Amino acid sequence: MRVLLVEDDEDLRDVISAGLKDAGYAVDAVDDWPDADVLLDLAPYGCVVLDRMVPSGDTLHPLRERRRRGWTTPVLCLTALNEVPDRVEGFRSGADDYLVKPFAMVELVLRVGSLVRRAPERLPVHLRHADIELDEARREVRRAGVLLYLTPKEYAVLHQLLLHRDEVVTRTSLIDHCWDQMADPVSNVVDAVVAGLRRKLGPPALIQTVRGHGFRLTEPS
CATH class of the missing domain: 3.40.50.2300 (Response regulator)
Structure with missing residues (x-):
C-alpha cells in the first residue's frame, strides 16, 4: 500500500x-x-x-x-x-x-x-488463499499455520495478489501500489521480489507468472 x-x-x-x-x-x-x-x-x-x-x-x-x-x-x-x-x-x-x-x-x-x-474500498483485515493467511492488523503472514518472515516489499506484493486473487495483477499495478515514486518501472525489481516471495512461501507454488502481463494466484496443484 x-x-x-x-x-x-x-x-x-x-x-x-x-x-x-x-x-x-x-x-x-x-x-x-x-x-x-x-x-x-x-x-x-x-x-x-x-x-x-x-x-x-x-x-x-x-x-x-x-x-x-x-x-x-x-x-x-x-x-x-x-x-x-x-x-x-x-x-x-x-x-x-x-x-x-x-x-x-x-x-x-x-x-x-x-x-x-477504512478506505472507500473497505479493504479486509484478513485475507486467505489456499493455506495462506494474511492478517493486516498484525501484519503477519502464515502458510499452513507457520509464521513467515517477509520483507516489507514481499508483504506488500503478497497483499496486492491476495486482494486481487481472481485477477492477473500487472507489474505496473504492483509498482503503483507497492513502490514509491523513485521506483524504476522498467527494472526487474518486481520479479526479484516475487522470486523471493515464492521461495519463502515454499511448495506447492501458488504464484503464477502470466507472460507479458504480470502475476496471479493459482490453486495448489
Whole structure:
C-alpha cells in the first residue's frame, strides 16, 4: 500500500518515512502541499499523512477544497496544535484522524493501518488463499499455520495478489501500489521480489507468472 507523507521538517520526514517503510508501506514524501497536490492526481494512495503547517500555509485549506470536490482518500493530520478547537477544525476540514506532535512511531503506523482499512474500498483485515493467511492488523503472514518472515516489499506484493486473487495483477499495478515514486518501472525489481516471495512461501507454488502481463494466484496443484 502506498502512502503520501507531507512534512516540512526534514529530520522528522525521514524518521516517519523509515518507520512506514519498515511497516511495509511504499512512501512518497514531500515538504509542501503544492508537490503533494500534483502527486495526488498521479498515483493511488491508501492514506495521506499531512503536517498542518507547511511553507505554503495551513494544509487544512486545500484539504477542505479537495473534500468538496469529492476526494475520499483517508487523511491523518500531524500537528503541534493540540487544543480542542484545533482538532475540531481538523475533523471539520476533512481529516479522518488527528495525531499531535510529539508522537510514538508505533502509534502513527497503527493509525495509518486503521485508516487504510477504512478506505472507500473497505479493504479486509484478513485475507486467505489456499493455506495462506494474511492478517493486516498484525501484519503477519502464515502458510499452513507457520509464521513467515517477509520483507516489507514481499508483504506488500503478497497483499496486492491476495486482494486481487481472481485477477492477473500487472507489474505496473504492483509498482503503483507497492513502490514509491523513485521506483524504476522498467527494472526487474518486481520479479526479484516475487522470486523471493515464492521461495519463502515454499511448495506447492501458488504464484503464477502470466507472460507479458504480470502475476496471479493459482490453486495448489
